[in-house]
Amino acid sequence: MATGVTKVPIPRRGVDYRGKVVLAPMVRSGELPSRLLALKYGADLVWGPETVDRSMIGTTRRVNDSAGTIEWTRPPSHGQKEKPEDARESVIYKMHPAREGEKLIFQMGTCDPDRAVACARLVAADVRGIDVNAGCPKPFSTTGGMGAALLRTPDKLCAILEALVQNITPEFEIGISVKIRILETAAETEALVRRLCATGITGLTVHCRTTPMRPREKAIRDQLRMIADVCREAGVACLMNGDVETRDEGLRLAAEYGADGAMIAVAAEKNSSCFRSEEDGGLAPWRDVVADYVKISMEVENKFGNTKFVLANMVPGKQMVHGPITQCKSYTDVCERLELDHLLEKARAADMAVGLGEFATAAKKKDKKANVAALAAGGNMAQARKVKKDENKSAGKPSHPAETARPPEACQSAVAASSA
Ligand SMILES: Cc1cc2nc3c(=O)[nH]c(=O)nc-3n(C[C@H](O)[C@H](O)[C@H](O)COP(=O)(O)O)c2cc1C
Numbered sequence: 001m002a003t004g005v006t007k008v009p010i011p012r013r014g015v016d017y018r019g020k021v022v023l024a025p026m027v028r029s030g031e032l033p034s035r036l037l038a039l040k041y042g043a044d045l046v047w048g049p050e051t052v053d054r055s056m057i058g059t060t061r062r063v064n065d066s067a068g069t070i071e072w073t074r075p076p077s078h079g080q081k082e083k084p085e086d087a088r089e090s091v092i093y094k095m096h097p098a099r100e101g102e103k104l105i106f107q108m109g110t111c112d113p114d115r116a117v118a119c120a121r122l123v124a125a126d127v128r129g130i131d132v133n134a135g136c137p138k139p140f141s142t143t144g145g146m147g148a149a150l151l152r153t154p155d156k157l158c159a160i161l162e163a164l165v166q167n168i169t170p171e172f173e174i175g176i177s178v179k180i181r182i183l184e185t186a187a188e189t190e191a192l193v194r195r196l197c198a199t200g201i202t203g204l205t206v207h208c209r210t211t212p213m214r215p216r217e218k219a220i221r222d223q224l225r226m227i228a229d230v231c232r233e234a235g236v237a238c239l240m241n242g243d244v245e246t247r248d249e250g251l252r253l254a255a256e257y258g259a260d261g262a263m264i265a266v267a268a269e270k271n272s273s274c275f276r277s278e279e280d281g282g283l284a285p286w287r288d289v290v291a292d293y294v295k296i297s298m299e300v301e302n303k304f305g306n307t308k309f310v311l312a313n314m315v316p317g318k319q320m321v322h323g324p325i326t327q328c329k330s331y332t333d334v335c336e337r338l339e340l341d342h343l344l345e346k347a348r349a350a351d352m353a354v355g356l357g358e359f360a361t362a363a364k365k366k367d368k369k370a371n372v373a374a375l376a377a378g379g380n381m382a383q384a385r386k387v388k389k390d391e392n393k394s395a396g397k398p399s400h401p402a403e404t405a406r407p408p409e410a411c412q413s414a415v416a417a418s419s420a
Pocket residue numbers: 024025026027028029048049050107133134135136179207215241242243244263264265266267269413414415416417418419420
């Protein structure tokens with residue numbers, strides 16, 4: 001190994017990715033309670049789900065005292081001319097300063113340096129790092145020039161990273177990082193990684209799959225040592241990602257390939273205790289992890305549809321309770337189904353906070369039904385379908401094509417097909 005290598009300095013409020021096993025960014029599966037669960041079981045850092053710069057710009061930062069969270073919200077787009085009086089703001093991003101503030105990395109989807117800076121500025125004081133997603137292969141990301149499209153436009157990707165390094169790091173004293181996939185040949189990947197490392201970033205994560213590869217295809221690790229070497233030479237921390245199942249395996253693989261740490265997605269989606277080392281007890285039974293998850297979700301007043309979606313990945317498909325969970329209408333229902341009697345009181349409080357079950361206002365339910373019926377009666381079937389789709393979404397039913405396409409038993413990798 002080269003001697004006298006200097007590391008890119010980690011800014012005062014930033015975090016060094018070296019020696020860490022971290023939770024991957026995951027749309028829907030990486031919302032606040034999932035991140036807190038991962039931290040509870042020993043994740044060293046957590047990435048938030050990719051949030052597109054345009055959706056953050058224009059949001060208002062609010063403190064939610066009852067849940068102890070900070071939320072970036074915007075007025076809901078109802079698709080109809082007059083929004084209901086009791087319409088709640090849409091929450092675009094949510095974090096818990098006390099429970100994850102020191103460990104949270106904000107990941108953004110972007111294809112423009114100015115917008116990236118504007119977006120980062122909104123959250124930089126509340127998080128410990130900003131990460132740019134340059135790996136998402138799905139058309140909704142790549143057609144806009146974001147995600148994996150950035151791997152083919154390295155000038156643009158470097159300009160984004162440089163703009164963040166120059167504007168965000170000095171002001172907020174946090175580091176900038178990037179998450180990429182491997183390219184077809186080692187030579188192409190090497191050229192890209194060298195350029196990225198010269199932008200001033202403090203960290204780089206490599207998902208060891210090429211852009212066309214599907215999540216079920218085995219990760220390819222034959223470029224990893226080279227990538228880790230290039231990063232080390234430049235003083236940039238390198239995290240490996242792809243088919244890492246546990247903390248112990250992540251640390252072993254990182255050492256084997258010369259990487260600095262590892263990132264876990266799908267294994268953590270299923271059972272977050274994968275972050276616990278064998279020495280500390282290893283994998284916990286799914287029932288214990290589910291109970292922890294439900295409790296945390298209620299504490300942070302998580303969107304109920306998201307809680308059910310995540311539970312569908314955590315409760316093994318063969319369990320009798322798997323199906324009924326998706327039918328639940330409130331946290332109380334969920335606790336009853338899962339026989340979490342000790343959480344029933346908390347469940348009632350959560351239902352009251354988020355307006356579920358007996359606390360769902362009759363007016364709200366009526367409004368929703370009336371909206372769909374009125375739109376359909378007026379011939380606006382497209383709009384009616386959209387409202388219905390939004391309802392399904394908030395009930396945890398899949399709306400993304402990649403999700404609807406999957407067979408029910410493949411819940412585990414729910415959005416994996418759309419993953420970066
Ligand atoms: C449900 C889901 C959502 C994901 N969303 C994102 C995302 O927002 N940003 C990102 O960079 N990668 C995303 N990914 C990809 C993962 O971060 C990770 O790179 C990939 O799943 C490979 O890791 P694994 O083999 O440990 O699952 C997602 C993956 C899954 C399964």
